[in-house]
Each structure stands twice: as C-alpha cells, then as structure tokens.
Amino acid sequence: MEQQDEQVGGLSHHGSSQDLGSPPISSFEPGESSQQEDGTVMRRSESYLPVPGEDKNLDGDFNGKTRNDESMPMKTLYASDGSLLHLPLGPYFSDGQRRVDYVLTYGIQKPSAIRRQSSKLSDNGYFHRLWRSLSSRSSRAPLQLKEDPEVAATEQQANYHEDDKRFKREEFEQNLQEMGLELEKDEGGKIAGIGFLKIHAPWAVLCREAEIMKLKMPTKQVYEVKQGSNLVEKIRLFIHKVTDPLHPKVGPKRPEDVKSLSLPFSKEKQHLFDLSDRDKFFDSKTRSSIVYEVLKRIRWTRPNYSLGITSLLANGVYTSAYPLHDGDIDGVTAEPNDRKLLFEEWASYSVFYKYQPIGLIRKYFGEKVGLYFAWLGVYTQMLIPAAIVGVIVFLYGCATVDDNIPSMEICDPRNNITMCPLCDSVCSYWKLETACGTARASHLFDNPATVFFSIFMALWAVLFMEHWKRRQMRLNYVWDLTDYGMEEEDHNRAEYELRVAEKTMRQDQGAAKDEKVKLTCTDRMPAYLTTVVMMSFMIFITFVIAFGVILYRISIKTALHLSTYPAARSNIRATVKTTAAIINVIVIIILDEIYASIARWLTTLEVPKTDKSFEERLIFKTFILKFVNAFTPIVYLAFFRGRLVGRPGKYLYVVGSYRMEECAHAGCLMELCIQLCITMLGKQLIQNNLFEIGIPKLKKLLRKRKSELTSKQEEELHKTLKRYEKDHVLGPFVGINPEYMEMIIQFGMVTLFVASFPLAPLFALLNNIIEIRLDAKKFVLELRRPIASKVKDIGIWYNLLRGLSKVAVIVNAFVIAFTSDFVPRLVYQYTYSPDGTMHGFVNHTLSYFNVSDFQNGTEPNPPNFNVKVCRYKDYREPPWSNTSYELSKEFWAILAVRLAFVIVFQNVVMLMSDFVDWLIPDIPKDISFQIHKEKLLMLDHFMKEEGRRRDNHNHDGYTSPSSARLLLHFH
C-alpha cells in the first residue's frame, strides 16, 4: 500500500499534487460558480476539487429515493472494513475521492514473465519489431504472458524492449498530464504482470473538453412537453396505463412530460446549468468518453513518426484500454447502480415481454449501442403483426386445402395419369396420385393468400423503415442530437500510421520530403487484388458446395431408387430433402465463421485509414460473403431447380450422367419452404445456442479448470478485486456490427422469400425475443464497458436494409411468378378453362410423351409395355403435332403473363412503397413541434439574457421586458 501511494505521488504532476496538498474543502466556495462570468473569480473555481462529503455516490443517478436510503450505509461499509478504509473497491483513486474515468493497462516485467515475442528479433530495426508486435496482436494473443524456454538468452534483449516501452509510456503519460488529466498507477494488484494506469479527469478538463466537443447538457430551465390536444393526450395516457406492466421499472428522474432545455456546455454560461453536484453533472459515460477524446488527441511524437493511443495499444506499449463499469451486479458490495438496474430490468429473460429501457441503455453504453437496441426493439415489435398475418395466411392455406381443385385432381385415383420416370433406366413410370401428399402440402404455401402476403410484407418492410426513421428522430430529439452534425471519424488506425511511417522512412532515403505522405491506390493495389481474387474464390467455393449438395441429392436419390427396401423407397423424398437441407445449414454456419475471419483479414490487408473506413469495408465484404453463403442454396431451389431439366427423351445431364433434379408435381415451392425453415431454425438455434451461449460457457469452464483455485476461493478473490481489475477480466468490447449483421441476414430471410414461407416472420420474432436479452446479458455481464460513441443513426445498416427491401420486391415477384403455380392457374382459369373453373388444370399442365422416343438406355428397365404415352410437367407440343415436343403457344402465353406479372408487381409495389414513404413524414409531427418550441425557448432565453445584460449596463436601444413580451406572442 505504502509503496503504491508513493508511486502516485511521484506520478502526479505539479498541478494536481498541489491541489491535493491543499485542503480540498477550502478551495470550494458555494455560490462562486454562478459568478464565473467575471474573469477574476474563474481562477479559483478552476482549481476546484470535490469535497469528500460530496462524492459518496458518483455512479450515476438512479432512483432518488433508493439513493438517499442506501448511500450512507454503503459509505459506512467501506469504513467498517479496516483494510479498505482508504482504498474502496469502487472506481476511485487511492484517495477514495477522484473517480477513475479510464484505465490503461500495460505489462510489467517480472523475473518469471518475459515476453516471448521479442526473443527472436535481434537487429531487424525498429519497424520490424513494431510489425511483429502488431501482427501478434492482431492474431489475438498479445496479452497472455507465456513462459519462455529461452529466457536466459534473451533477457537482455527483452529488457531493452521493456525499457523502450516504459520510456514511451512515461513520455505519453507526461503529455496526458500536460493536458490536465490526473493519473495514478497501480502495479501491485492481484492480477500478476499487469500494471494499471488510472486516469481521472478533473473538473477543468471536463469543462474544457465538453466545450470543445459541443456537448449539449441539460440546463436548469425545463419546459413542458405537450403531446398535442387533450384527446390525444388522454389516449396516450390510457395506452400508457394499459401497457404499464410492459414498461421496465427504471424510475424516470422527472415526469415524462417535462424536458430540460439543453445547451452546448460553455464555461461562460455555467450559471445556466445545474452545477449543484459537479460530480454528477457529467455522468460516468460522458466522463469516460471525454477522457477517451483527450487520449485520442495526444500522441507520442518523434520527428519521423508519431503514435496515437491506438498505435501504442497495437504496439503493446499499453495492453488494453477501457472505461469502468458502474459497479457490481451482485455480491456484498452491490450498491444500487445503473449496471445493476440494467441487469434486473433488461438483461434478463424474465422480463422478455417488457419494453427495453432505451434511455438507460443509452445513458450507460452511449448512443451507438442504444440505437442498436432501439432498432432491434422496433424490428421485433414490427415482427409481431407480420408474424400474426403470416400465421393467418398459413392457416388460410390449411383451411382451404380440401377445396383446392388441382390437388383434388392429383389425388383423385380415377384420373389415372401415368407420369414419365424421374430417373433414367432404374426408375419406372409412376402414377400422379402418389404425389398427392406433396400437392396438398404445397397448397399450404402456394395459394392466393401468399400473393397478398408478399405485397403485405413489401409494404411492411417500408413501414418498418419509416417507423424506424421516426423512432430514430424521436430518440435524436430526446437525446439532444438534433443539432449534432456529421462527425468525421478523424482518428487514424494504428496499422495505417505504421505503414505511412514506413513509407516516410523509405522516401527519406530517396528524395522529396515536403509532400505529405499518404497511402495511395498503388500502395494498396496488391491488397485490392487479393481481395477481389479471394472474394471471387470464396463465392466460387460457395457455389461449388451448393452444387455438391445438389449432386449429393441426385446421387442419393438414384441410389435409394436402386435399393430394394420398400421402406427406403417410400421415404426417399423426405429423407433426401431433409438431409440435404441439414448439410446445407451446417456448411453455411461453418463457412460463415471462416468467411468472417477471411473478410477481417482482407480488410486488414487493405490498411484502411480510419476506423470508420475499416468498419465499412469489413461490413461490405462480410455482408457479401455471408449473404451469398446464406442464399445460394435458396436461390437455386427457388429459381433454377426443375427448370434446367430438359424434357423426356432429351434430358439435361451434368457431370457425366447425372440427370438434373425435377420438382415434385406441385412446384418447387415446398422444397424451398423446407430449406428456408431448416436454414432459419438451424442457423438461429445453432448460432445462438452454440456460439453465443455454449462456447463462452465452455471457455469459462476451461479457464476455471486451469486455475487451481476452487470456485469458493475464486469468489473470495473476486470480492477483493478492485473495480478496474474486475473489468480487466471481462472480454473486450468488439463493436456491435456482428449483431447487426446477424439481424440483417435474418431480415433478408424474412423479406426475400416470404412469398414461399409465410411463417418466417414468426420464427424471426421468436428468435429476436431471445436475441435481445442474450445480447443484453453479454453487454452487461460479460464484456468490458464500451466507450460511448455518439451517432445519430444506424449508418450503413439502414442502407443495407433499404437495399434488401428493394431486392425483396423483385425476388418475391419472381417467386410468385415462376416458382409458384399462381400465374398458370390464373391463366388457365380465365383463358383455357372450358367452364371458368380450375377443373382440368392438372391435365392442362402436363404434356404428352411417346415412350418410343426415349433415348437408348434411358427407358425404364424393366420396360412396362402397357404404357404407350407418359406425361410430364411442361407446356410442349404433343408427339402427334408437326412440331412435336417444341414449346407450345401456351408456354409462351403463360411466360408472357408471368413476366408481365413481375413487371406489374415490381412497379406497383415500388410505387406503393414510395407513396407510403412520402406519406409518412420522417419527423413525427409532435417532435418537429417540440424542436420548434425548443428553438423559440432558446431565442427567448437569449433575448432575456441580452436584456438583463443591457439592463445592468445601459438603457438605450430596445428594452428587455418588451422584447420578452414580443417573443411570447411568437407562436
């Protein structure tokens, strides 16, 4: 302990140590803050430090009542525990007063733990080493310190590197202190080999950075949020009352219909803000993001290159960087905090039916995470009506299955239609009535209601987008982001900086120097080429695998036909279909994981300049690969299966003698349906359970087994760990893009082929209800707290959603026109049918084939001499026509109608979508009214202040009361 305190003293720069030296309470004089316009007072208030009595509860502001009851006992608890008196487990410096806003960790050298990575590098120069450390980091194993067998031989070398790192750290930390941050080191913690650098941002720094970042903070002035006329208000209240049990109990600070006016924080206008408790004015999320903002700006600088915090992290100078969680969720020290509240009211399966506490999520994790969950919530909510309508459509299919004339005709044994064999020689002729079951089943998914449902879902997708836009706008208003401009992500990535530095070095040896060095297209060309080649290759692989599954299906089917077991033969179709679908799913899941890492690797190769660019490129690649991967088998089933068959006597063969698959009589829709069903269920079950629940559990188990401590001992240890040590154990936050990606692919499943599988929304809904809580648990329990990043919208994901819903329209048009029998039925009924009913439709769709026209060796073996003519599903001229077996006029007519249907469907739905888009304003009316009101308030406020200032000084010009009066008539 003593040693640590010394170290703190040594690190603290003169400013803060001076502050610490003087009795803190004496420098605080209440009432001063409101006088800070006067320059002379500012000096004292800036060297302000919180008094000990004021910082007892800095963990954010939860329900006022609870706080007042429990905060004092908590304090007592610390004091009663002797060893913790001066060093509470909460997120504070060792003085127990200054809050730890950010933590950087670094490896410290112990005799027994020397980094292996530097062992074999002797004199390859500085950059080589940097590269090495970088690549070792990107391969995700930089933090584990491993025992090295060559310790003795490389100790000196290692020491040199350690010294180099320490030197960089020291210089960097000095820069931090120059920017006003206060630091404290802790190298003797319970986690061996890791040093912690705790960073605290004093009030002055917070103010300055808040002003630079133009942070909007709530002022003292509140105003009433009116929800429209009395009636609307009453309805709103009624709905709120009815849905009350669905709302999470996170206790709003103030009544919902009052909002405080937010203004960009400015030191000159401090008197406007409620600074009665300076420690709570900026909440923990804001404090840490402010510190992070400062960190990003500070660089370790040398003439030739300079390293920012990300580069330092990448080089292993620091090993990790994270802000602290607010507190524990359970255990003795579990005082009420936002994290606990989130755990209880959000990250738990038992509250699955409730709304999410989006405000609290945003308050704790920042806007980006908040928006993700808000989006997921809106999506899930919107899935409810879609699922209901989908179920109704499905039930309609069930109810009408017995009235369906085509399937009745198929099932009617009196029709006695002999079909041509489904495979060469080994298969025999078959009776159409054996396809009865399939025909009846496919009516469930192929009925007029499906067309309606496709249109419904296309409009649903538009409504969803619109609803989300409005929700986003509403959140922007509530979160005071309406004026927040597009912020450029201006922080270069470590890899980029390194590459630039390398290039600079190379050019220095060469010639010109005054031009700014940056990576050009030429530098990146090899990477781009690799990307293109790899992407094409991977897409090719996907196709090959899909084709392999097709071959599997064909060959197994033939093999089963060969087998003499009647049981095997009767279950051929179901068996083959199901196994093939399962194989597909497993392949998809495996490839998904592989593709994700390949996409990451390719993006790293490209050395994007900023994190934003990196993210976009990664998303783009991952999206393409995952999308192709997920949808290749489905697209094949929907559009190609059964179409490339040829005709009896002239079949199409692939890979030697495999005849391409035919569909069962009632269209391929049924198979598409099974495939979709298994893909969705399988992907969700396996990915959710295995990857998101199973593997982390397994990892934990393994870790536990490795450490020699019993679980009891570990728990004990955990209790004595300090906040930053506990958080260090958690997994690093890797962004929310994987979560988005998963949802987007699901959205694709729900919208793209909804015409063939009306139950998709239901499956998605069930999955998402679990998904929300699963993600929530992950964020609250298992990951380090993310740095709050401020965003206005969900960015590229919105565009992807939009693109998908556009593609969905055309895909559904094609599914209805070509995969389902909707159009042929319609054409038959209104053109060819003798009595205007569907009777005779089945006969109309089947062409005749003269069995004597079989190619040699393809006729059924043993031959059936009773059959002279067999039927097959196609529109071709009969054998007795002049142009026998050519496509018939009916074929062309129906094709024309199918195509016309696609054009009409696509354009009508697109027009309707655009119309809906145009009809619904992007900004909800009440919000635009509120924004307007807020602006007026701001103006009023401004004029009043102006007037007051005038009154204090002189009385010419306009007078303030009249200006105020004039303004109040403004609306």
Place this chain on the structure above:
Amino acid sequence: MEQQDEQVGGLSHHGSSQDLGSPPISSFEPGESSQQEDGTVMRRSESYLPVPGEDKNLDGDFNGKTRNDESMPMKTLYASDGSLLHLPLGPYFSDGQRRVDYVLTYGIQKPSAIRRQSSKLSDNGYFHRLWRSLSSRSSRAPLQLKEDPEVAATEQQANYHEDDKRFKREEFEQNLQEMGLELEKDEGGKIAGIGFLKIHAPWAVLCREAEIMKLKMPTKQVYEVKQGSNLVEKIRLFIHKVTDPLHPKVGPKRPEDVKSLSLPFSKEKQHLFDLSDRDKFFDSKTRSSIVYEVLKRIRWTRPNYSLGITSLLANGVYTSAYPLHDGDIDGVTAEPNDRKLLFEEWASYSVFYKYQPIGLIRKYFGEKVGLYFAWLGVYTQMLIPAAIVGVIVFLYGCATVDDNIPSMEICDPRNNITMCPLCDSVCSYWKLETACGTARASHLFDNPATVFFSIFMALWAVLFMEHWKRRQMRLNYVWDLTDYGMEEEDHNRAEYELRVAEKTMRQDQGAAKDEKVKLTCTDRMPAYLTTVVMMSFMIFITFVIAFGVILYRISIKTALHLSTYPAARSNIRATVKTTAAIINVIVIIILDEIYASIARWLTTLEVPKTDKSFEERLIFKTFILKFVNAFTPIVYLAFFRGRLVGRPGKYLYVVGSYRMEECAHAGCLMELCIQLCITMLGKQLIQNNLFEIGIPKLKKLLRKRKSELTSKQEEELHKTLKRYEKDHVLGPFVGINPEYMEMIIQFGMVTLFVASFPLAPLFALLNNIIEIRLDAKKFVLELRRPIASKVKDIGIWYNLLRGLSKVAVIVNAFVIAFTSDFVPRLVYQYTYSPDGTMHGFVNHTLSYFNVSDFQNGTEPNPPNFNVKVCRYKDYREPPWSNTSYELSKEFWAILAVRLAFVIVFQNVVMLMSDFVDWLIPDIPKDISFQIHKEKLLMLDHFMKEEGRRRDNHNHDGYTSPSSARLLLHFH
C-alpha cells in the same frame, strides 16, 4: 425637404435620436472592440454609429482596385449637384449616412385618391373587410388607386379605414423601434399616393440578430485551401488557365486558394472578426435579411388576434415590402456595384459561353437564387455530353440508313406486298413500297444505338444527380452552410392567421377557450374535396382534349382520303401529323397557364399554415397538372397508338364509326419523334419568347403609351427618382419555383422519351443557354431584389428529379421494348431467320388476311378483284390455319421477350444507377478534407484562446504552448 426631416425626427425613438444628437465620430474608439470581453467596455461600443467618412461605399465589396479609384469621385458628384447635396440618390436615409436596409410602402390618402374597395362595405364587421382586402390583393390589383365615382358618399367610411390602417402602422412601427430598428418616412416622393417607410438596422441590432440567427461570418484567420497533391494541383491550374476566358471577370477578393475561417458571430468574440469597416462587415443582402428576420418576429397585437408583417401586407396596411437593389446599371449615377457587375458579367447574352459568377449571385440574391442558377448551370453543363452523344447516335442512324435490311426490303418494289386498306371503304389497298420514306426515316431513331443511348441517358441522369449533390456540397462548404441545420419555416401565412382568428371569434361565442385554436382537417375538408374534384376534372379535360386531337387526326385523314386532289392525298400523313402536333402544343401551352392559376387558387383554398407548406402543395399540384398536360399526347403516341386497332375484318371503332389509327409500317416511333420535337421546340420558343420576353415588352409599351410623358421626360424623371422609388417601379419577386418547374418538365422531356428522340438533349441545351441569361436579366433588371433566403439544397425539386429519372428508366424500357422494333428484329434474327440475317424480317412481321373475310361495308370501294389476300402488320395465324386470325405463337414469344427485356433493362439500369450512386461519394474528397481541416483549425483556435486566457489568469493545469504543439501534430 424640411418637412420630411421633421417627420424623421418625430419618428426616431429616443435611443437613436440620442445617438444622432451626439457627434458620431466621438463614440468610436478603435481598439476598443477587441477588449469587449470585459463587460464595462461593451456599453460604449454598442452605442457606436458609423463615422461619416466610413460609409461612402456600402454597396458590397467588388473589386478593391476599382472601388478605391472611383468611390471618391462619386462622392464629389453628389456634392456638385446642388439639389442632391443632402439627399443622395443612393440607398441612404436623408442624413446620407444610414443605409436603407428595407423598405415598406403604404398608400397615403389624398383628396383625389380614395380606395374604392372600401366603398360598398358598410357594417359587415372587421373580418369581412379584412377578407375583402385580402381577396382583392390576391387578385393582384391592390396597389392601383383608381378614381371612384362614389367618392363623396363613402369618404367618411374610407377615412375611417385609413385611420385604422394608420393606427396599426403607428403601433407596428413603434414595435419596430422597440426592437432597435431606425425608421424614416418619406411621403412626398415623386410617386404619388405611396408613402415609403425606410428601415435601417443599426450595428447593435445587426450584431444581436446575427448572433440569434447564428450567422457564420468570416474571421480574420485565413487558411490555405489545398487541392490535393502537387500533380492534381498542377492539372487544376492548367485547366483553370485554359478555361480562363470562360470565367466571368468578377474579381475575387482574395486568391482562391485561401479561405477565411468562419465562425458564428458572437458579441463576446468580436475581436476575432475583421471589424475595421463595420458598414461592410455585413453586406447589403445580409443586412436586409436581418431586418426581414426582425420584421417577421414583430407583430401588431390585440388580445384576440395578432398580425405579423405578412398579414399587414395582405390587409393593405402596408402595400409592399422589399429590400433595395445595390445601385443602377447605367446612367450618370452608375457607380460600380454588384448589380452592375452582375449585369455585365452574367445577365447578358454576350457572355453566354461563360461560367456563371455563382459566388456573386449568391452574395447579391442569397443562397436560394444562387442554388437555382448553380443547378441550372450544372444541368446545362451536363447536357453538353448528352447532346454530343445524342447527335452521334442520330448521325449513326443517318450513316447506317442504307445498310438497314428491313427498310431496304420495304423499299424494294420487287417484293410487291399488297397491304390491307388503312380506312374503311374509301381507302384502297396499298403497296408497301410507298411507306419507303417513313421506314427509312424511322431508322434514324430506331436503331441499336438508341438502346445504348437510353442506357446512357439513364446513367447520365444518375451522374447528373450525383454531380449536383457534390456541387451542392461544395457550395455549402464555400458558403459556410455545412453546419446549417434544417430551419423550420415558422412564419404563419396571412390567410392562415386570419382563418384562425375567425375560428377563435366563433369559438369565443361558443365555449372552450384554453385550448390553442388551429385549423384541423375538418376545417380544410371542403378545400381538400374541391382540390380532388378539380384535379380529377382537369386531368379528365386533358384526356378529352388529347382524344379530341386523335379524332381530329382520324377524321381529317379520312376526309383527305375522300378528296380527289392527288396533291392532298400524297401529303396526307405529313399534314395531319404536323397540324395535330401543333394543335397539341398550343393546347398544352394554353392549359399550362390555366392550370397554373387553378393550382394556385386551389392551394389558397386549402389555407396552408406556412409559406413552405404553401409552396410544397402548390408545387405538387402544378407538377401533376403540368406533367399530365405535357405528356398525355406523348404517352398516347408511344404506347397506345396502333395497339388498339383490332385486325382486318374486326377493327376497333370509337365514337360510332371511327376506326382507331394505325401506325405507319415502321412503328409509331417516327410520329412520337415528331410530336416530341414539335412539343419541345414549340413550348420553348413560345414560352420563352412570348411569355418571358414578348409580354413584358408589351406591358412596358402599354404603360408608356398610357403615361403622357415622352420617353425623354421619363428618363429625366427616372434619373431623379430615389433608389427605393426606382425599385418600387419594378415587378415584385414571386419566387423561383416557376423557373424550376419549367426546367423539370424539360428534364422530363429529355429523359423520359429519350429512346425515341436522341436529339432532345441538344434542343434542351440550346434552350437552356438562352434560359440562363433570360432569367438572369429578369432578376437583375426587371424584378425587385428578393429577400435572401438561406437554404442548403434545392429541396423538393431534387426529389422530383430523382423520381423522374426513376420513371424514365421504366418508360424507356417500354419504349424500346414496345414502341421500337428492336425486340422483334432481335428475335427474328436469332430465332426465326433461316440464315441468321435480317432478310425476310418484313415478311415475317406481316400477317395474311383473306379479303373475303371483310365485314360488310368495310371492304374497299370500288373493290379490287386482283387482290385475294392482303397483308397487315401483326403476328396472327394465317386464314388457312385452324385457328385463323388468332394471335400466333410468334406473337406470344415476342411478347415474352419484350417483357423480359423490360425487366432486364429496368433492373440492370437501376442496379447500375445505384452502383454509380454508391460509387461516387456525396461529399467530394477535397471538401471533406477541408471541412475536417477547418474543424481542426477551430479546435486549435479554441485551445489557443483558452490557453491565452489561462496565461492571463493562472498557470496551473496544462500550458497553452504545449497544447498548441500537441494539436499541430494532430493531422
């Protein structure tokens, strides 16, 4: 003169008269402004008034050199003219110092001129009168004072109204003065019956409002605008040098590669801005818009209702409101000013080849007008490549006309094909070779290059939109609008206020009062219904007229066939086509004018709340009506003509016995082409010349003839008119939406049917080159100066353009697939042709008809007994088939291919468009770099200032030099 000065004194409030009383020069102490952070200094600097020596040239900043040379002589010129010594003609108050920033005019009562409008209203109440004055205003005749025959009887009544108005004016003006504005009245000017209220905004008001409006003003700090690497920079310079003669000579103030950092103006930070010349700091456009902003806020208030400036204008309390032009264009007093510069370098046909001085246009007219001309410029520029490619496509058609096998076959007399008659009984059989000319001509517009051109134009449209987005972004950056948020148009319209007031009165007599009164849907329902009915009716009218023209064509054709003059018969087609097209154009132009006023009337009925809403509703209605009007005949020709014909023996008849029109053999494309050509040329020539040049000239002429003065005398009078009197004579500015509308319809012509008329871009280009200068002349010479309105984009027009270019894709797909012979030719060549060439195509497209199958009375009279079988253009079974005259398999096959072509074309082009859209970043790279740089500079600046302030006060915390050093490494 003396009398006027007294009046000024009487009006000026105590504040400003006190300012005037004290010697102005004494209150200005240079150097004080930079110390204004200290509250005590502020007092004096706020009562600052310009010194006489400083205001000699307030007309904006044109080329520095010219100003210095000529401003002094100008001053002298005033002095030398004795009568003008104290009252210069420039835009100043009578003291010759304070600039007139805005002018309100009102009618003043003279014994001989009493308003007629109040004559018949005796006791209908206040609102009735308001309504009356309002409606008389909207019928555009409120300002002319006419002699009234019933003067004596109503004099008292009129006096009452005049008093009422004067009373309102006085109160309103008092409110203006309370807000700090300075006023001067001029009721004895040269224009009888009109009083002028001149408004001047003193420095304090300008500062306050600039701060409220968050106006970004240039600071002293400039920074270099780098244009990328050396090579790029060199190329840019080279291009600039080559195109130098194309750039207007408007002399940039400073080198183009330096831009000053703009910051929102704030009194606290006055020292940052270059205030060396306070009168020029805010240019005339900014000053007037500031005054307008204040005017909008001030209201004439009574408990029950309050009237803003627009309501006062609508009620005739004021008759007009406008800011002043900068100066004269020619004549003796024509000192150099922005208006003159604009006239010389922009609003003149002699500079048609030059770029537009967009910066200057924006500086003079504001962002909205600037954006319109920038947009028009980009559009015109983009038309150049389109026109070139269009001409090339046309020339390709010309060059290949002799190699075109189908037209060769048609022209070949050896084929000797007898066609069925084109009309019943009076027409006879005809030889196909007589259609030779048409067939050859239509090849010019119907060849494979047309398909390419359609795709090209679809992509061109996307590129145009993208280019414009980037240009807009660039302008936003240059004009410092990047941070400018969406401003709500919050100013209620006069009609709306009145209706609300009426409703309030009604409700007051009833019950509830605490709720805010506003117009609900119920209030507007009658108007909405009227709109729907009227719109449907007008669209119906358009259709009826189009149908009428068709009937005209049919009947004239039949009549001409009947005539025995061979000359008449040979020219039948050309005559009919051309006259019909001309009739169409004339109808279109007439209806356009009628529809525009009906749309305006309908929108007024709806009583929209704000000007923005009014504008949007008006645009929406006008667009629909004008669009339907312009495109109905074209759509008919493209898609319906020749398709609803029936077949020989079973023709389709309309209105009794009129047979529907057939197309000439080579498709209707030729006729579509003629129609488009005549519509475009006709519309442009007539609308431009007649409406925009002719009618204003005519009006001027009439006005001149009315006034008894000779032109010499008038010129003399004009010279002695004061600035605000001269501007009063000009027409009021009515917005730029009509100009946009004209261009959008033209854009529709260029993109929608470009497949059938590749020369459309050329015509549009030629028109636009004139249009730009025509509009420019109008704005500079003939209209009052508009109030500068700040906008970031072209708003709804962008969406309309986008919508049009989307519709264009599908329309072009249909034109190529159905109107042109492209698809049948393709199908013939690759499917039916025996030798893979086009030989035999004509024969293939013609079906056979047995002349004995003619319905009674429809066979040619006298009958030609040599003809047993005649041919007609259709794909039908021959008479000898089982299913004679039914649509043949070829028909269905070709239809399927046509439809498939539409689907492929539409989706491929849309995909390509989206891809181009995605490929081109919306924000140009250099601009986003500059914006980023500007942000860094701002941050740097902020930190420095912070540091300086710190240095002045205390030295703890970070130190400024180090922070500056750290920041400079930032990028």
